[in-house]
Amino acid sequence: MTDTPRSFQEIILRLQSYWGGKGCAVLQPYDMEVGAGTFHPATTLRALGPRPWAAAYVQPSRRPTDGRYGENPNRLQHYYQYQVLIKPSPKDLQDLYLGSLQAIGIDLALHDIRFVEDDWESPTLGAWGLGWEVWCDGMEVSQFTYFQQVGGHDCRPVSGELTYGLERLAMYVLGIDHVMDMPYNDPQSPIALSYGDVFRQTEREYSRWNFDQADTAMLLSHFEDAEAECERILAAPATDGAGRAIVMAHPAYDQCIKASHLFNLLDARGVISVTERQAYIGRVRALAKKCADAFVTTEAGGGGAGGAAAEVAV
Amino acid sequence: MPDLLIELFSEEIPARMQARARDDLKKLVTDGLVEAGLTYAGAAAFSTPRRLALTVQGLTAESPTLREERKGPRVDAPAAAVEGFLRSTGLTREQLTVRDDKKAQVYMAVIERPGRPADAIVAEVLDSAIRNFPWPKSMRWGTGSLRWVRPLQSILCLMSDEAGARVVPLDVDGIVAGNTTEGHRFMAPGRFPVSSFDDYAAKLKRAHVLLDPAERADRIWHDATNAAFAAGLEVVEDAGLLTEVAGLVEWPVVLMGRIGEEFLGLPPEVLQTSMREHQKFFSVRNPGTGRIEGYITVANRETADHGATVLAGNGKVLRARLSDARFFWDNDLRTVAQQGLEGMAAGLAHVTFHNKLGSQMDRIRRIEALAREIAPLVGAAPDLAAEAARVAKADLQSAMVGEFPELQGLMGSYYARAAGLPDAVAAACKDHYSPLGPSDDVPAEPVSVAVALADKIDTLAGFWAIDEKPTGSKDPYALRRAALGVIRLVVGNGVRLELRREIDHALASVMLSVAGHKRAVLIEDSPDGTSLLSALRDAEVLAEDFPETLKVDRTRLLGAFVKGELGILTADGRGLDFRFPAKAEAISDLLAFFHDRLKVFLRDQGIRHDVIDACLAMPGNDDLTLLVRRAEALSATLKTEDGANLLQGFKRANNILTQAEAKDGVEYSFGADVKFAEDDSERALFAALDRAEAEIAPAMAAEDFARAMAAMAALRGPIDAFFTAVQVNSDNGVVRRNRLNLLSRIRSICLSVADLTKVEG
Structure with a gap:
């Protein structure tokens, strides 16, 4: 199990196969721009409510302020996270996690793995949990969190969340110093591609757009639009014209994700002052909270059919 | 006499919480046992990252039978x-x-009431201790509702005596107590049973777990110093880091590495901070050059390659970190070379200090003005103090401080030197935040003192102007610390300064700067005080962005501030955001805050609060150096026998006099004449008072409180003799009046030194 993988994609494939083998539904990335794997509704919303859940997926993540035109060895404005969410958190989650490190070629007999206190908080999602950053020989390779609250709701049962920063982890496993030099596919392939072959061009283009070109007035109005649409969706009656009870938590949450990413873009353009920052974060959090409120009334959220139960309760 | 062994085995406990948790476990359990009627001979608590353990020896086997009639x-x-x-x-x-x-x-x-067996009591006490454990932060996990710092995996609860060991039956939310534990996660996985504390500690050691944090710390320090010594180097002591690292490992293995040549030019504080904060490395120094050249990292295990992989990995992470630091350092130096330190500070105009108090740049301008004013009082050149104030906070804009906020000030001093600024300015960059804690060193360099005082007085005046003063336990802006800082700077350097005046100027300056960025309005309260907001609608806007337009009438702004009629409109201009307190009120309130902090400060030096009150009642009480000297002299005097007796004499004189004045409706304050004296002791007192007056007046003028108070205390003998020999309330009206006037002389002489009526006892 501890033979060394040869490429970035092999590490991803091994994680998929490991967590799939442990019973997780291997999902696909969410088809929207997000800042971290946590934003995927398979984590944010599914961590709520009483229903058991186990999912693993890769999530492309965008952090516009981290763009370095593809020149920094470790920083990217677009990168990948590997995300695992299991509810309720199993008793042997730490062991399962350590197994995943072995699966990607980390020999536990040679390395020093440590669980170092690191409490997680997402002000935009109104979420927090306790856990650790996991160190391998002094390097942070994952975040390990027991969710306590999401969208202002207590998590019952508690989900265990694992987040791997894939590029950093892979660079460590593959012994690469600059992310762009990392083999994306097998270096022995007929057409061997490095991470740089795949992403250097886009890093340059997006860095310029993020920092200099994104139309801030338009982004601001898109933010307002997303916020308004999110609230409008949630304010719609729980029953449609045909008498079906359908609370639209997910479409509303899409708008919340949009608002969050637009805020990140505005932040990268440097048009948000320190004081305004808090206000914007507060606005996104208010949306996330309302989406969470809506989700827990749905069947998937354990609230009964389409929110009808919650309406009765009110 | 059974012994009790408890182990609460969990996922990794944060290092910083372990010491408190050991104490809490010991206290909760032993207190509970004693409360239930048991006694014990001794107890000790231990922790590793994965366990809290407690041993209680010599426990009584059952609680005593209680008999009640x-x-x-x-x-x-x-x-x-x-x-x-x-x-x-x-x-x-x-x-x-x-x-x-x-x-x-x-x-x-x-x-x-029959006694109960210890086992039953232990089960109850431990159950309650677990459920009520005061973790600073706790969590739930899985489907349970139990809270612990991280998921609690198992409970070991064992009673052992001559007959053997037995598990105390206990079930906390489905976790059933047993007699087994686990060794090192990687080096000795798997559970094993134990039979007593000694057996437990010994087996853990075989399973690569050192139970006692002190033993782990000792081993780390011993091995680290040895490794460094063998290479001709020395480890930089860091007790806090040692405790933390001992809480991160069960089986410490020390590894030493060298810092790459290309990073040795970084300031040593940068190397130390980066290694300590991010990597938990100890710094290793070359004793010859004083340079930081290596590091010690502490792994949690032995490996087949003797730590080679672990050390290589750690070295790689460090190189990445130091490359960042080096990048920040080079960038910052380039900025300083191109734009100067003031250029680096320019961006502070866009950094909000507080949304009512404006930007950091607004604050720097105020501090500059105040520092210039204070400079001559502390022996600094005003221009130099002003220059230092302009650049002291520039490093907040540096990349290095952005990454390592704890290096603020220090980086400024490096950059100031790089910019070729005078040493005094570089020192002020570093020291103007000081003193931070009550035991911090107080800067003595005059320019640093001027900027440090200006910085702190501006902060205090600012929050007083917008009425965000500390309340009870809440002091989010650390204003108590700022006030104590001012006190220590003034007293520690013997600075003579009228604090009231500086507060006045700082308040005016804050008000003008706040009013300059907001819409300041004149508030004219309606007589019934109810229609403030409607009045506001028609209110006269006194200032709006005046630094740009200079349209404001400063005199009118200040006039409104003095009268408490100045307010600031909300952003939409429709309501009142806040109202400035009347200036005089804010000044006396802030001065009272200083006096309160001064009492705390002097109490720690053994000076009683009533002694301070006696001095506070004297003129010049905003001159803290004078105030403290007076209080120290009075405190010392009252500790002498003469001083203590004089106080009694004074009180007696004052009581008699006060009663007589109340009864007679007159004030006896003039005209005591020795010719009406009937007794030798009376005549002697006249002479003594003359002498004392002659001594005290010039001593007070010279602020020689010790001499003045010694002269005052010397009155003790004549006063005592007078009261022994003479009755004040003589039948002879002339004699009585004369004696009352004599008492009045005692009172006024004493009160010229300090208000002894405020002294207790």
């Missing part, structure tokens, strides 16, 4: 009363005895 109703009492007594005691009538009591016979009940 209770008196019941009379034998001839109604049946219902007897029934009630039986119910309340749980006895039958046959178990009662009868006793003669005064006039009648009464029932007596003897109730025995």
